[in-house]
Amino acid sequence: MPNSHCPIPNLALRIVxxxxxxxxxxxxVIHxxxxxxxxxxxxxxQCLSKPTTDSYGNAGINDQ
Structure with missing residues (x-):
């Protein structure tokens, strides 16, 4: 029995x-x-460091 798979989905997968x-x-690169x-x-x-004050300038809970 011949192989009856369709080459179009295979081609589409390669293109994508x-x-x-x-x-x-x-x-x-853009990011x-x-x-x-x-x-x-x-x-x-700044994003990865521990904050010393909140956005209002108040000291953190551990710093009081």
Missing amino acids: HFASVPMVILFA YQLGQKAGGTQLIE
Whole structure:
């Protein structure tokens, strides 16, 4: 019995796969550049560090 699979879905899968890889790389580059423009590594360090005051300038619970 001959192989009766359709080549179109296989071709579509290849096109989507090969298109998605450059799109993810492009997204990562744009995301990095916008992050640098927004505040760079200083913004990341502030997001990951323990806050010493709240948004009103009050000392943290452990600092009182």
